[in-house]
Amino acid sequence: MIELSGVTKSFGPNHVLRGIDLTLPRGQSMVVIGGSGTGKSVLLKCILGLVRPDAGRITLDGEDVATAEREAFLARFGMLFQGGALFDSLKVWENVAFRLQRGPLKRSREEARAIAVEKLRRVGLKPETADLFPAELSGGMQKRVGLARAIAAEPEIIFFDEPTTGLDPIMSGVINDLIREIVVEMGATAMTITHDMSSVRAIADRVAMLHDGLIRWTGPVAEMDATPDPYVQQFIHGRAEGPIASVR
Amino acid sequence: MTAGALVTGLLAGIGRPVLAALAGLGRIALYAGQTLLHLLRPPFYLREFLSALLQVGWLSLPVVGLTAIFTGGALALQIYSGGQRFSAEAVVPQIVAIGMVRELGPVLVGLMVAARVTSSIAAEIATMKVTEQIDALVTLSTNPMKYLTVPRVLAGTLTVPLLVGVGDVIGVMGGFLVGTEQLGFNRATYIQNTLDFLEAPDVISSLIKGAVFGFIATLIGCYYGMRSGRGAQGVGGATKTAVATASILILAANFLLTSVMFTS
Numbered sequence: 001m002i003e004l005s006g007v008t009k010s011f012g013p014n015h016v017l018r019g020i021d022l023t024l025p026r027g028q029s030m031v032v033i034g035g036s037g038t039g040k041s042v043l044l045k046c047i048l049g050l051v052r053p054d055a056g057r058i059t060l061d062g063e064d065v066a067t068a069e070r071e072a073f074l075a076r077f078g079m080l081f082q083g084g085a086l087f088d089s090l091k092v093w094e095n096v097a098f099r100l101q102r103g104p105l106k107r108s109r110e111e112a113r114a115i116a117v118e119k120l121r122r123v124g125l126k127p128e129t130a131d132l133f134p135a136e137l138s139g140g141m142q143k144r145v146g147l148a149r150a151i152a153a154e155p156e157i158i159f160f161d162e163p164t165t166g167l168d169p170i171m172s173g174v175i176n177d178l179i180r181e182i183v184v185e186m187g188a189t190a191m192t193i194t195h196d197m198s199s200v201r202a203i204a205d206r207v208a209m210l211h212d213g214l215i216r217w218t219g220p221v222a223e224m225d226a227t228p229d230p231y232v233q234q235f236i237h238g239r240a241e242g243p244i245a246s247v248r
Numbered sequence: 249m250t251a252g253a254l255v256t257g258l259l260a261g262i263g264r265p266v267l268a269a270l271a272g273l274g275r276i277a278l279y280a281g282q283t284l285l286h287l288l289r290p291p292f293y294l295r296e297f298l299s300a301l302l303q304v305g306w307l308s309l310p311v312v313g314l315t316a317i318f319t320g321g322a323l324a325l326q327i328y329s330g331g332q333r334f335s336a337e338a339v340v341p342q343i344v345a346i347g348m349v350r351e352l353g354p355v356l357v358g359l360m361v362a363a364r365v366t367s368s369i370a371a372e373i374a375t376m377k378v379t380e381q382i383d384a385l386v387t388l389s390t391n392p393m394k395y396l397t398v399p400r401v402l403a404g405t406l407t408v409p410l411l412v413g414v415g416d417v418i419g420v421m422g423g424f425l426v427g428t429e430q431l432g433f434n435r436a437t438y439i440q441n442t443l444d445f446l447e448a449p450d451v452i453s454s455l456i457k458g459a460v461f462g463f464i465a466t467l468i469g470c471y472y473g474m475r476s477g478r479g480a481q482g483v484g485g486a487t488k489t490a491v492a493t494a495s496i497l498i499l500a501a502n503f504l505l506t507s508v509m510f511t512s
Contacts, residue, residue, distance in 0.1 A: 050383050074389045085384035087376075089299075099388050102291065149388075 001026050002047060002157070002189070007056030008213075009042055016042050018213030020056065024206075029183050029190040031200045031221070033235060034210035035244060040193035041082070043210065044159050047191075048077060060157075075104070078150035078188075082162040084142040086134035092145050093130035096120060099153045119148040123178055140171040147175070151182055158183065160192040164199050176202035197236055200224070209235060211244065276493075279471050280463075286391070286398050296399040304365050304400065304466065305407030309414065315360050316353065316415040320422025323347055328431050340433065341441035344423030349450045350510070353416040355502050358461030361408055362494040366469040369400055370490035373473025374483040382474070397470040401463060408462025409455040416454055453509045460505060461498045468494040 007020040016039035024030045034040050045051040047058055049065060058065045065073060086095045096116035100107045107115070117127050123144040134142055143163065150158055160179060164172035176199050183190045183203070192203050200207060200221065208218040209232050217229045224236060234242030324344050331337045373396055376382050385392050420442060427433040472490035476482045 045383070048387055050386055071389050074387060077387060079384070079387045081380045081384055083379055085380040087381055087384070098390075102293070103389050 001061060002191075003057075003059045004043075004047070005057050007043075007046060007053045007058060009039070009046060009051060009053050015213055017046070017053070020210075020213075020215055022208055022215055022218065024189060024191055026061075026189050027187055028205045029180075029192070029203055030206045030208060031204035032191065032193045032208045032210055033195060033197075033200055034193075035195065035235070038210050039213060040210055041161055044079075044161055044191065044193060048074070048079065048159070071103070075153070076156045077159065078153065078155035078157070079159040080143070080146045080150045080161065080163055082165055084134070084139075084146040086142055086145055086149070088134055090133075091130065092120070092125075092132050092134065092137070093117060095134065095145060096130075096148045096152050098149060105153055115152060116148070119152050120145070122151070122182070123148045124174070140167050140175070143167065143171075143175055144178070147178060147182070151186065154186060155188065157189045157191075158186075160190065160194075160203075162194055162196075163192060164194065164196045169198075172196065172198060173202075179203050195235075197238075200236075211235075276468070276471055280467055282393060283397050283401050283467060283470075286394050287402060291394065293395055293399055296395060297403060300399045300403035300466075301407055303368070304361070304403045304462070305411060308361060308364055308407075308411055311360050311364055312357050312411045312415045313418050315356050316348070316419035317422035317425075319352055319356055320344060320348055320419035320424075321426040322422075323352065323419075324423035324426040324431065328427075337431075340423065340427050340431065341438045342445040344427070345420055345442045345446050346450060348419035348423070349416045349446060349454045351502075351506070353419050354412045354454050354457035354461060355499070357408065357412045357415040357458065358465065358498040358502070359495055361404070361411065361462065361465045362468075362491055362498055365404065366465045366494040367487050367491050369466060369469030370473040370476075370487045371483055373470055374476030374486040377474065377476045378478060378483060392474070397467075397474075400470055401466045404462035404466030405459050406462070408465065409458035412454055412458030412461075413451075416451070449509075453505070456509070457502060457505050460501050464497050464501060465494050468497065 002024040004020050004022045007017055008015070009017040020043060032040050032043065042051055046053045047065065049070070052066075060068065060073065060076070086092075087098070090098070093113050093116040094101070096119050097107075097112035099105050100112040100115055101109070113130070117130050120127065120129055125141065125144055125148070129137070129141065129145075134145065137145065147163075150160075163175050163179060167175060179190070179192070180203055182188070190203070192199065194200065204221040206218065207221050207224050209216045209229075211231050216231045217227055219227065224232065227233070230243050233239075234244050324340050327340045327343045327347075328337050331339055373382075376396075382392050382396075385395055424435075424438055424442070427438050428435050469490050472486045472493070476486035
Protein backbone atom coordinates (compact mmCIF):
# COMPACT_ATOMS: atom_id res chain seq x y z
CA MET A 1 0.00 0.00 0.00
CA ILE A 2 1.22 3.48 -0.88
CA GLU A 3 0.26 6.32 1.43
CA LEU A 4 0.89 10.01 0.97
CA SER A 5 0.25 12.45 3.78
CA GLY A 6 0.66 16.20 3.62
CA VAL A 7 2.97 16.07 0.58
CA THR A 8 3.93 19.50 -0.71
CA LYS A 9 6.18 20.54 -3.56
CA SER A 10 6.93 23.98 -4.96
CA PHE A 11 9.11 25.10 -7.84
CA GLY A 12 10.04 28.66 -6.93
CA PRO A 13 6.81 30.61 -6.48
CA ASN A 14 4.78 27.86 -8.16
CA HIS A 15 3.16 25.74 -5.43
CA VAL A 16 2.40 22.55 -7.38
CA LEU A 17 1.42 20.21 -4.55
CA ARG A 18 -0.09 21.86 -1.47
CA GLY A 19 -0.65 18.94 0.89
CA ILE A 20 -1.57 15.72 -0.86
CA ASP A 21 -3.24 13.00 1.22
CA LEU A 22 -3.84 9.85 -0.77
CA THR A 23 -3.92 6.09 -0.20
CA LEU A 24 -3.38 3.52 -2.92
CA PRO A 25 -4.39 0.07 -1.63
CA ARG A 26 -2.39 -2.96 -2.75
CA GLY A 27 -3.67 -4.62 -5.92
CA GLN A 28 -5.87 -1.68 -6.90
CA SER A 29 -5.68 0.44 -10.00
CA MET A 30 -5.96 4.12 -9.19
CA VAL A 31 -6.25 6.80 -11.84
CA VAL A 32 -5.35 10.36 -10.93
CA ILE A 33 -7.15 12.89 -13.10
CA GLY A 34 -6.71 16.61 -13.36
CA GLY A 35 -6.03 19.35 -15.85
CA SER A 36 -2.71 19.93 -17.57
CA GLY A 37 -0.11 21.46 -15.27
CA THR A 38 -1.86 20.49 -12.04
CA GLY A 39 1.09 18.43 -10.80
CA LYS A 40 0.03 14.90 -11.66
CA SER A 41 3.44 13.94 -13.04
CA VAL A 42 5.17 15.64 -10.09
CA LEU A 43 3.05 13.49 -7.78
CA LEU A 44 4.27 10.28 -9.45
CA LYS A 45 7.85 11.51 -9.45
CA CYS A 46 7.63 12.33 -5.74
CA ILE A 47 6.56 8.77 -4.97
CA LEU A 48 9.44 7.38 -7.05
CA GLY A 49 11.95 9.76 -5.48
CA LEU A 50 12.71 11.45 -8.81
CA VAL A 51 11.52 14.69 -7.23
CA ARG A 52 12.04 15.35 -3.52
CA PRO A 53 8.92 16.68 -1.77
CA ASP A 54 9.34 19.83 0.33
CA ALA A 55 7.24 18.38 3.15
CA GLY A 56 5.00 15.45 3.99
CA ARG A 57 5.51 11.71 4.13
CA ILE A 58 5.24 8.98 1.53
CA THR A 59 5.27 5.36 2.65
CA LEU A 60 5.29 2.06 0.83
CA ASP A 61 3.93 -0.75 3.00
CA GLY A 62 4.61 1.43 6.03
CA GLU A 63 8.24 2.19 5.13
CA ASP A 64 9.17 5.80 4.46
CA VAL A 65 10.34 5.97 0.84
CA ALA A 66 12.83 8.74 1.71
CA THR A 67 14.80 6.34 3.90
CA ALA A 68 14.19 3.11 1.97
CA GLU A 69 17.11 1.35 0.26
CA ARG A 70 16.84 2.83 -3.22
CA GLU A 71 17.65 -0.19 -5.36
CA ALA A 72 15.32 -2.55 -3.51
CA PHE A 73 12.62 0.13 -3.49
CA LEU A 74 12.85 0.87 -7.22
CA ALA A 75 13.01 -2.84 -8.05
CA ARG A 76 9.36 -3.03 -6.97
CA PHE A 77 8.30 -0.45 -9.56
CA GLY A 78 7.78 -0.32 -13.29
CA MET A 79 6.93 2.88 -15.10
CA LEU A 80 5.54 3.80 -18.49
CA PHE A 81 6.62 7.34 -19.32
CA GLN A 82 4.48 9.78 -21.27
CA GLY A 83 6.78 9.87 -24.31
CA GLY A 84 7.97 6.29 -23.87
CA ALA A 85 11.44 7.46 -22.72
CA LEU A 86 13.04 4.66 -24.70
CA PHE A 87 16.82 4.74 -24.96
CA ASP A 88 17.60 5.79 -28.54
CA SER A 89 20.98 4.09 -28.65
CA LEU A 90 19.61 0.66 -27.69
CA LYS A 91 17.57 -1.76 -29.77
CA VAL A 92 13.97 -2.36 -28.80
CA TRP A 93 14.71 -5.67 -27.07
CA GLU A 94 17.61 -4.11 -25.16
CA ASN A 95 15.26 -1.40 -23.96
CA VAL A 96 12.70 -3.95 -22.80
CA ALA A 97 15.33 -6.14 -21.14
CA PHE A 98 17.30 -3.22 -19.69
CA ARG A 99 16.73 -4.29 -16.10
CA LEU A 100 17.46 -7.91 -16.96
CA GLN A 101 20.92 -7.12 -18.32
CA ARG A 102 22.37 -5.47 -15.26
CA GLY A 103 22.01 -5.38 -11.48
CA PRO A 104 20.53 -8.07 -9.23
CA LEU A 105 18.06 -9.27 -11.90
CA LYS A 106 20.81 -9.85 -14.48
CA ARG A 107 20.27 -12.79 -16.86
CA SER A 108 22.28 -14.13 -19.75
CA ARG A 109 21.94 -12.12 -22.97
CA GLU A 110 19.96 -14.93 -24.64
CA GLU A 111 17.58 -15.30 -21.71
CA ALA A 112 17.07 -11.54 -21.43
CA ARG A 113 16.32 -11.34 -25.14
CA ALA A 114 13.86 -14.23 -24.93
CA ILE A 115 12.01 -12.52 -22.07
CA ALA A 116 11.98 -9.24 -24.01
CA VAL A 117 10.53 -10.91 -27.10
CA GLU A 118 7.86 -12.57 -24.94
CA LYS A 119 6.95 -9.21 -23.33
CA LEU A 120 6.81 -7.60 -26.77
CA ARG A 121 4.43 -10.33 -27.87
CA ARG A 122 2.36 -9.65 -24.75
CA VAL A 123 1.88 -6.03 -25.82
CA GLY A 124 1.04 -7.06 -29.39
CA LEU A 125 4.38 -6.52 -31.12
CA LYS A 126 6.01 -9.04 -33.45
CA PRO A 127 9.41 -10.58 -32.69
CA GLU A 128 10.87 -8.70 -35.71
CA THR A 129 10.34 -5.47 -33.76
CA ALA A 130 12.95 -6.58 -31.24
CA ASP A 131 15.92 -5.67 -33.42
CA LEU A 132 14.67 -2.26 -34.49
CA PHE A 133 15.73 1.00 -32.87
CA PRO A 134 13.08 3.16 -31.12
CA ALA A 135 13.35 5.86 -33.81
CA GLU A 136 12.08 3.32 -36.35
CA LEU A 137 8.78 2.83 -34.47
CA SER A 138 5.50 4.74 -34.59
CA GLY A 139 4.24 6.56 -31.48
CA GLY A 140 1.83 3.74 -30.62
CA MET A 141 4.53 1.12 -31.00
CA GLN A 142 6.87 3.14 -28.79
CA LYS A 143 4.18 3.24 -26.09
CA ARG A 144 3.82 -0.52 -26.33
CA VAL A 145 7.57 -1.00 -26.05
CA GLY A 146 7.54 1.32 -23.02
CA LEU A 147 4.77 -0.83 -21.56
CA ALA A 148 6.75 -4.01 -22.27
CA ARG A 149 9.77 -2.46 -20.51
CA ALA A 150 7.61 -1.46 -17.53
CA ILE A 151 6.42 -5.04 -17.04
CA ALA A 152 9.61 -6.88 -18.08
CA ALA A 153 10.82 -7.47 -14.54
CA GLU A 154 7.25 -8.21 -13.33
CA PRO A 155 7.08 -5.38 -10.79
CA GLU A 156 4.55 -5.23 -7.95
CA ILE A 157 3.65 -1.61 -8.69
CA ILE A 158 3.31 -0.01 -12.11
CA PHE A 159 2.95 3.70 -12.84
CA PHE A 160 1.53 4.94 -16.12
CA ASP A 161 2.14 8.58 -17.00
CA GLU A 162 -0.38 9.76 -19.62
CA PRO A 163 -0.39 6.40 -21.42
CA THR A 164 -2.63 7.50 -24.30
CA THR A 165 -1.38 11.03 -24.95
CA GLY A 166 -0.71 11.60 -28.64
CA LEU A 167 -2.38 8.39 -29.79
CA ASP A 168 -5.42 8.01 -32.03
CA PRO A 169 -8.63 6.73 -30.35
CA ILE A 170 -8.18 3.17 -31.61
CA MET A 171 -4.60 2.93 -30.40
CA SER A 172 -5.64 4.59 -27.12
CA GLY A 173 -8.25 1.86 -26.69
CA VAL A 174 -5.66 -0.83 -27.41
CA ILE A 175 -3.24 0.62 -24.83
CA ASN A 176 -6.01 1.03 -22.23
CA ASP A 177 -7.11 -2.60 -22.70
CA LEU A 178 -3.51 -3.80 -22.50
CA ILE A 179 -2.91 -1.89 -19.28
CA ARG A 180 -6.08 -3.29 -17.72
CA GLU A 181 -5.29 -6.85 -18.80
CA ILE A 182 -1.71 -6.68 -17.61
CA VAL A 183 -2.56 -5.15 -14.25
CA VAL A 184 -5.22 -7.80 -13.61
CA GLU A 185 -3.02 -10.62 -14.92
CA MET A 186 -0.02 -9.60 -12.81
CA GLY A 187 -2.08 -8.62 -9.76
CA ALA A 188 -0.09 -5.41 -9.71
CA THR A 189 -0.87 -2.19 -7.91
CA ALA A 190 -1.21 0.54 -10.53
CA MET A 191 -1.33 4.29 -10.57
CA THR A 192 -2.15 6.05 -13.81
CA ILE A 193 -2.24 9.75 -14.41
CA THR A 194 -4.29 10.99 -17.30
CA HIS A 195 -6.84 13.50 -18.46
CA ASP A 196 -8.28 11.04 -20.96
CA MET A 197 -11.68 9.97 -19.60
CA SER A 198 -11.79 6.83 -21.78
CA SER A 199 -8.59 5.70 -20.02
CA VAL A 200 -10.16 6.42 -16.64
CA ARG A 201 -13.18 4.25 -17.37
CA ALA A 202 -11.08 1.45 -18.86
CA ILE A 203 -8.30 1.31 -16.28
CA ALA A 204 -9.52 2.58 -12.92
CA ASP A 205 -10.76 0.81 -9.81
CA ARG A 206 -10.51 4.10 -7.96
CA VAL A 207 -10.21 7.68 -9.15
CA ALA A 208 -8.61 10.69 -7.49
CA MET A 209 -8.96 14.18 -8.82
CA LEU A 210 -6.07 16.57 -8.37
CA HIS A 211 -6.80 20.27 -8.56
CA ASP A 212 -4.92 23.30 -7.30
CA GLY A 213 -2.35 21.12 -5.55
CA LEU A 214 -4.91 19.14 -3.53
CA ILE A 215 -6.91 15.95 -3.95
CA ARG A 216 -10.39 17.35 -4.59
CA TRP A 217 -12.22 14.05 -4.65
CA THR A 218 -11.41 10.36 -4.46
CA GLY A 219 -13.62 7.31 -4.71
CA PRO A 220 -14.49 4.20 -6.73
CA VAL A 221 -14.79 4.75 -10.46
CA ALA A 222 -18.42 3.61 -10.29
CA GLU A 223 -19.22 6.61 -8.07
CA MET A 224 -17.42 9.16 -10.20
CA ASP A 225 -20.35 10.05 -12.44
CA ALA A 226 -22.72 10.44 -9.51
CA THR A 227 -20.54 12.63 -7.32
CA PRO A 228 -21.94 16.14 -6.84
CA ASP A 229 -18.42 17.63 -6.67
CA PRO A 230 -18.55 20.48 -9.20
CA TYR A 231 -14.84 20.16 -10.05
CA VAL A 232 -15.19 16.47 -10.93
CA GLN A 233 -18.38 17.09 -12.87
CA GLN A 234 -16.81 19.90 -14.89
CA PHE A 235 -13.72 17.84 -15.61
CA ILE A 236 -15.36 14.55 -16.60
CA HIS A 237 -17.85 16.31 -18.86
CA GLY A 238 -15.25 18.63 -20.32
CA ARG A 239 -17.24 21.79 -19.68
CA ALA A 240 -15.66 25.20 -20.15
CA GLU A 241 -18.00 26.66 -17.50
CA GLY A 242 -17.40 25.77 -13.86
CA PRO A 243 -15.09 26.28 -10.90
CA ILE A 244 -11.99 25.17 -12.85
CA ALA A 245 -10.64 28.18 -14.74
CA SER A 246 -10.27 27.44 -18.44
CA VAL A 247 -7.34 29.86 -18.69
CA ARG A 248 -4.48 28.66 -16.49
CA MET B 249 21.76 58.99 -7.20
CA THR B 250 24.52 59.56 -4.61
CA ALA B 251 28.16 58.66 -5.27
CA GLY B 252 27.97 55.97 -2.59
CA ALA B 253 24.98 54.31 -4.20
CA LEU B 254 26.70 54.45 -7.58
CA VAL B 255 29.83 52.74 -6.24
CA THR B 256 27.73 50.13 -4.42
CA GLY B 257 25.75 49.48 -7.60
CA LEU B 258 28.94 49.15 -9.62
CA LEU B 259 30.50 46.76 -7.12
CA ALA B 260 27.30 44.72 -7.00
CA GLY B 261 27.30 44.59 -10.80
CA ILE B 262 30.80 43.14 -10.75
CA GLY B 263 30.26 40.94 -7.71
CA ARG B 264 27.12 39.18 -8.88
CA PRO B 265 28.61 37.54 -12.00
CA VAL B 266 31.84 36.75 -10.13
CA LEU B 267 29.89 35.03 -7.35
CA ALA B 268 27.76 33.21 -9.93
CA ALA B 269 30.90 32.03 -11.77
CA LEU B 270 32.50 30.86 -8.53
CA ALA B 271 29.32 29.04 -7.51
CA GLY B 272 29.26 27.39 -10.96
CA LEU B 273 32.88 26.31 -10.58
CA GLY B 274 32.06 24.93 -7.14
CA ARG B 275 29.20 22.87 -8.55
CA ILE B 276 31.44 21.53 -11.30
CA ALA B 277 34.10 20.64 -8.70
CA LEU B 278 31.48 18.77 -6.63
CA TYR B 279 30.28 16.95 -9.75
CA ALA B 280 33.89 16.03 -10.57
CA GLY B 281 34.34 14.71 -7.02
CA GLN B 282 31.18 12.59 -7.28
CA THR B 283 32.36 11.25 -10.64
CA LEU B 284 35.71 10.21 -9.18
CA LEU B 285 33.98 8.49 -6.24
CA HIS B 286 31.67 6.58 -8.58
CA LEU B 287 34.69 5.66 -10.69
CA LEU B 288 35.96 3.58 -7.80
CA ARG B 289 32.70 1.90 -6.79
CA PRO B 290 30.85 -0.82 -8.72
CA PRO B 291 28.79 -1.45 -10.74
CA PHE B 292 30.90 -0.72 -13.83
CA TYR B 293 29.30 -0.56 -17.26
CA LEU B 294 31.87 -2.08 -19.61
CA ARG B 295 29.73 -1.84 -22.73
CA GLU B 296 29.06 1.85 -22.23
CA PHE B 297 32.78 2.40 -21.56
CA LEU B 298 33.78 0.63 -24.78
CA SER B 299 31.19 2.62 -26.71
CA ALA B 300 32.56 5.85 -25.19
CA LEU B 301 36.12 4.81 -26.12
CA LEU B 302 34.97 4.50 -29.71
CA GLN B 303 33.07 7.78 -29.72
CA VAL B 304 35.62 9.88 -27.87
CA GLY B 305 38.83 8.33 -29.14
CA TRP B 306 38.62 6.48 -32.41
CA LEU B 307 36.04 8.67 -34.11
CA SER B 308 37.95 11.85 -33.15
CA LEU B 309 41.08 10.70 -34.99
CA PRO B 310 40.24 12.26 -38.40
CA VAL B 311 39.53 15.71 -37.01
CA VAL B 312 42.57 15.57 -34.73
CA GLY B 313 44.82 14.39 -37.57
CA LEU B 314 43.67 17.10 -39.98
CA THR B 315 43.98 19.82 -37.34
CA ALA B 316 47.49 18.67 -36.40
CA ILE B 317 48.89 18.33 -39.92
CA PHE B 318 47.76 21.78 -41.04
CA THR B 319 48.93 23.37 -37.79
CA GLY B 320 52.34 21.68 -38.02
CA GLY B 321 52.72 22.85 -41.62
CA ALA B 322 51.69 26.42 -40.82
CA LEU B 323 53.98 26.45 -37.80
CA ALA B 324 56.97 25.45 -39.97
CA LEU B 325 56.20 28.27 -42.42
CA GLN B 326 55.85 30.82 -39.61
CA ILE B 327 59.06 29.79 -37.86
CA TYR B 328 60.96 29.82 -41.14
CA SER B 329 59.59 33.22 -42.07
CA GLY B 330 60.14 34.69 -38.60
CA GLY B 331 63.53 33.02 -38.22
CA GLN B 332 64.79 34.66 -41.41
CA ARG B 333 64.73 38.03 -39.63
CA PHE B 334 67.68 36.99 -37.47
CA SER B 335 69.14 34.22 -39.62
CA ALA B 336 67.67 31.40 -37.55
CA GLU B 337 65.82 29.47 -40.28
CA ALA B 338 67.64 26.29 -39.30
CA VAL B 339 65.70 25.95 -36.03
CA VAL B 340 62.45 25.03 -37.80
CA PRO B 341 62.56 21.28 -36.88
CA GLN B 342 63.33 21.96 -33.24
CA ILE B 343 60.72 24.69 -32.74
CA VAL B 344 58.04 22.79 -34.64
CA ALA B 345 58.72 19.77 -32.42
CA ILE B 346 58.71 21.65 -29.14
CA GLY B 347 55.79 23.88 -30.15
CA MET B 348 53.63 20.98 -31.25
CA VAL B 349 54.47 18.59 -28.45
CA ARG B 350 54.50 20.96 -25.50
CA GLU B 351 51.76 23.36 -26.47
CA LEU B 352 49.89 23.27 -29.75
CA GLY B 353 49.31 19.51 -29.88
CA PRO B 354 47.59 19.18 -26.51
CA VAL B 355 45.74 22.51 -26.69
CA LEU B 356 44.41 22.03 -30.22
CA VAL B 357 43.43 18.43 -29.58
CA GLY B 358 41.76 19.52 -26.34
CA LEU B 359 39.80 22.22 -28.15
CA MET B 360 38.85 19.92 -31.02
CA VAL B 361 37.66 17.33 -28.50
CA ALA B 362 35.69 20.08 -26.75
CA ALA B 363 34.09 21.00 -30.07
CA ARG B 364 33.35 17.45 -31.19
CA VAL B 365 32.94 15.39 -28.04
CA THR B 366 31.76 17.87 -25.40
CA SER B 367 29.03 19.14 -27.71
CA SER B 368 27.96 15.63 -28.63
CA ILE B 369 27.87 14.42 -25.01
CA ALA B 370 26.03 17.52 -23.78
CA ALA B 371 23.44 17.34 -26.56
CA GLU B 372 22.91 13.60 -26.12
CA ILE B 373 22.50 13.71 -22.34
CA ALA B 374 20.41 16.90 -22.49
CA THR B 375 18.07 15.23 -24.99
CA MET B 376 17.88 12.20 -22.71
CA LYS B 377 16.93 14.51 -19.86
CA VAL B 378 14.30 16.37 -21.86
CA THR B 379 12.73 13.13 -23.07
CA GLU B 380 12.70 11.65 -19.53
CA GLN B 381 15.27 8.98 -20.41
CA ILE B 382 17.32 9.99 -17.36
CA ASP B 383 14.25 9.51 -15.13
CA ALA B 384 13.66 6.19 -16.87
CA LEU B 385 17.22 5.11 -16.01
CA VAL B 386 16.57 5.88 -12.34
CA THR B 387 13.31 3.93 -12.30
CA LEU B 388 15.22 1.02 -13.85
CA SER B 389 17.51 1.05 -10.79
CA THR B 390 20.42 2.52 -12.76
CA ASN B 391 22.40 5.48 -11.47
CA PRO B 392 22.76 7.98 -14.36
CA MET B 393 26.09 9.15 -12.95
CA LYS B 394 27.48 5.63 -13.18
CA TYR B 395 25.82 4.74 -16.48
CA LEU B 396 26.34 7.98 -18.40
CA THR B 397 29.04 10.09 -16.76
CA VAL B 398 31.63 7.64 -15.47
CA PRO B 399 32.15 5.69 -18.75
CA ARG B 400 32.45 8.90 -20.79
CA VAL B 401 34.80 10.66 -18.37
CA LEU B 402 37.00 7.58 -18.01
CA ALA B 403 37.12 7.15 -21.79
CA GLY B 404 38.00 10.83 -22.25
CA THR B 405 40.76 10.72 -19.63
CA LEU B 406 42.30 7.62 -21.19
CA THR B 407 41.91 8.32 -24.90
CA VAL B 408 42.61 12.04 -25.23
CA PRO B 409 46.29 11.54 -24.22
CA LEU B 410 46.51 9.00 -27.03
CA LEU B 411 44.85 11.48 -29.40
CA VAL B 412 47.36 14.10 -28.25
CA GLY B 413 50.22 11.67 -28.92
CA VAL B 414 48.88 11.00 -32.41
CA GLY B 415 48.29 14.73 -32.95
CA ASP B 416 51.85 15.51 -31.85
CA VAL B 417 53.30 13.00 -34.32
CA ILE B 418 51.08 14.16 -37.18
CA GLY B 419 51.79 17.83 -36.38
CA VAL B 420 55.53 17.20 -36.47
CA MET B 421 54.98 15.32 -39.72
CA GLY B 422 53.15 18.36 -41.12
CA GLY B 423 56.15 20.49 -40.27
CA PHE B 424 58.44 17.86 -41.78
CA LEU B 425 56.48 17.80 -45.06
CA VAL B 426 56.50 21.58 -45.40
CA GLY B 427 60.10 21.82 -44.22
CA THR B 428 61.43 19.22 -46.65
CA GLU B 429 59.13 19.72 -49.65
CA GLN B 430 58.75 23.50 -49.57
CA LEU B 431 61.55 24.98 -47.51
CA GLY B 432 64.38 22.75 -48.71
CA PHE B 433 65.39 20.98 -45.49
CA ASN B 434 67.21 17.67 -45.76
CA ARG B 435 64.91 14.85 -44.64
CA ALA B 436 67.39 12.94 -42.51
CA THR B 437 68.66 16.10 -40.86
CA TYR B 438 65.14 17.30 -40.13
CA ILE B 439 64.25 14.04 -38.40
CA GLN B 440 67.54 13.91 -36.54
CA ASN B 441 67.16 17.48 -35.27
CA THR B 442 63.62 16.78 -34.16
CA LEU B 443 64.58 13.65 -32.25
CA ASP B 444 67.69 15.20 -30.72
CA PHE B 445 65.85 18.22 -29.47
CA LEU B 446 62.78 16.58 -27.95
CA GLU B 447 63.11 15.26 -24.39
CA ALA B 448 61.02 12.76 -22.49
CA PRO B 449 59.51 15.44 -20.18
CA ASP B 450 58.19 17.25 -23.27
CA VAL B 451 56.26 14.17 -24.34
CA ILE B 452 55.15 13.30 -20.81
CA SER B 453 53.84 16.83 -20.21
CA SER B 454 51.92 16.62 -23.48
CA LEU B 455 50.24 13.37 -22.43
CA ILE B 456 49.45 14.69 -18.94
CA LYS B 457 47.82 17.73 -20.50
CA GLY B 458 45.85 15.41 -22.77
CA ALA B 459 44.53 13.43 -19.80
CA VAL B 460 43.47 16.59 -17.96
CA PHE B 461 41.84 18.07 -21.08
CA GLY B 462 40.04 14.80 -21.80
CA PHE B 463 38.72 14.74 -18.23
CA ILE B 464 37.53 18.34 -18.52
CA ALA B 465 35.95 17.97 -21.97
CA THR B 466 33.91 14.89 -21.09
CA LEU B 467 33.03 15.95 -17.54
CA ILE B 468 31.72 19.33 -18.68
CA GLY B 469 29.66 17.72 -21.46
CA CYS B 470 28.01 15.40 -18.94
CA TYR B 471 27.55 18.15 -16.34
CA TYR B 472 25.73 20.57 -18.62
CA GLY B 473 23.76 17.78 -20.27
CA MET B 474 22.46 16.69 -16.87
CA ARG B 475 21.55 20.29 -15.98
CA SER B 476 19.79 21.02 -19.26
CA GLY B 477 16.63 23.11 -19.31
CA ARG B 478 13.45 22.04 -21.05
CA GLY B 479 12.85 21.68 -24.77
CA ALA B 480 15.02 22.29 -27.80
CA GLN B 481 16.17 25.59 -26.36
CA GLY B 482 17.33 23.83 -23.21
CA VAL B 483 19.33 21.30 -25.24
CA GLY B 484 20.86 24.05 -27.40
CA GLY B 485 21.73 26.15 -24.36
CA ALA B 486 23.31 23.20 -22.55
CA THR B 487 25.42 22.34 -25.60
CA LYS B 488 26.58 25.91 -26.18
CA THR B 489 27.46 26.47 -22.52
CA ALA B 490 29.24 23.13 -22.31
CA VAL B 491 31.50 23.84 -25.30
CA ALA B 492 32.29 27.39 -24.18
CA THR B 493 33.01 26.31 -20.58
CA ALA B 494 35.09 23.30 -21.61
CA SER B 495 37.17 25.44 -24.00
CA ILE B 496 37.84 28.09 -21.38
CA LEU B 497 38.66 25.54 -18.69
CA ILE B 498 41.00 23.70 -21.07
CA LEU B 499 42.89 26.92 -21.86
CA ALA B 500 43.00 27.85 -18.16
CA ALA B 501 44.18 24.36 -17.21
CA ASN B 502 46.82 24.55 -19.96
CA PHE B 503 48.20 27.75 -18.45
CA LEU B 504 48.26 26.24 -14.96
CA LEU B 505 49.88 23.00 -16.11
CA THR B 506 52.47 24.86 -18.17
CA SER B 507 53.23 27.06 -15.16
CA VAL B 508 53.67 24.05 -12.92
CA MET B 509 55.64 21.88 -15.35
CA PHE B 510 57.88 24.36 -17.15
CA THR B 511 58.64 27.29 -14.88
CA SER B 512 60.77 25.54 -12.25
